[in-house]
Amino acid sequence: MALDKIGIAKRIAQELRDGWYVNLGIGIPTLVANYVPEGLNVEFQSENGVLGMGPFPFEGEEDADLINAGKQTITVKPGAAFFDSATSFAMIRGKHVQLTVLGAMEVSENGDIANWKIPGKMVKGMGGAMDLVASAENIIVAMMHSNKAGESKLLKTCTLPLTGVACVKKVVTELAVLEIQHGAFHLLERAPGVSVEEIMAKTEGTLVIPPSVPEMTL
């Protein structure tokens, strides 16, 4: 069965390592913070200017001055730090953040990503995404395999305006975990009960399939 959003977040949480500083984008990536494996110490950075994000506040304890990059009210853990936006992006450009997780509208087989604009229809702006993908060493995209029209979002070439070039390392969807290498999507794992054939059918870009593809363990 295909994963839900929480399943995708749980699978991505398995990629976390002890001591990492991690930036989570808006949407499914934000959920990753809820599933940090026990015993790991991971600090979450939000590009508007906070390190050491904690869980959402209890009702009545929201602070308008304390939000994440998705403008959601948050709390901080002991040892947190606040800083200005220039310092925040110094952390990002300077490669002090070990992992970036973000959503996407399209990803291509060479690791290009598009997630900020549909010409003539929708313009949200890139926010911090262009800075993040241009500098991060390790970028995981969390997204659905197909768009609402049922078209594959894993493409040979992105059709939408790009956010970054040849930068995505891994994609986790409701169907599969795929690694991008040498201009192709390499199928690493499939969601429990999802067939390789279904993933093939829903992937437009070049797909490399090893002799055996294990199911994810969540």
Place this chain on the structure above:
Amino acid sequence: MNKVQPSIENALAGIKDGMTLMIGGFGLCGIPENAIKELVKMGVRELTCISNNAGVDNYGLGLLLQQQQIKKMISSYVGENDAFERQMLSGELEVDLIPQGSLAERCRAGGAGIPAFFTPAGFGTEVAEGKEVRIFNGKPHILEEALTADFAIVKAWKGDTEGNLVYKATAMNFNPMMAMAGKITIAEVEELVPAGTLDPNFIHTPGIFVQRIFQGAVFEKRIEQRTVRTR
């Protein structure tokens, strides 16, 4: 020179049609909300506003958009403002969208006397069109130029009569860089205290960057995405 302004009218005096303004804040967090309302009252038009977002439809810079006082926005993200998206797609509003980190650094550079810098952000995208590209350490970077403004309007938690500012939590965001980059910087503070009250060890923006300071009358501090967990 007395930086303390007797009224919000005095604080914003001199802002004219066609000027370029930097407005601090990220979303509705850390915006100079009293000053924005005063700009609506003043009715200044044809403004170029440099601000990460454009508020929401009925608050923050959204209020200026409603009155069509803004000619051009320089921002990184406009997703939460339908009026903005509509005016931009229809071409009424000129919009320069730039990566958030580049926006922050362009303001910082403007205040720091650095005319331009190279960054990898935006290479290979629309943002890089017409910009010089150079390779450093084997990687392409694009040239981004500094930003300055006729007036920068920032919001701080506390400020003193010397113009020293302290921000609270993530309400800091773009305010410190914009304070540096304004030809005249106006600080709207929640609490204005006498010089000597704030610990010099914990000043975020030194008073040299601030020309005018006033205490805002009302802080609504609206929350865009109230998100809570259950007890």
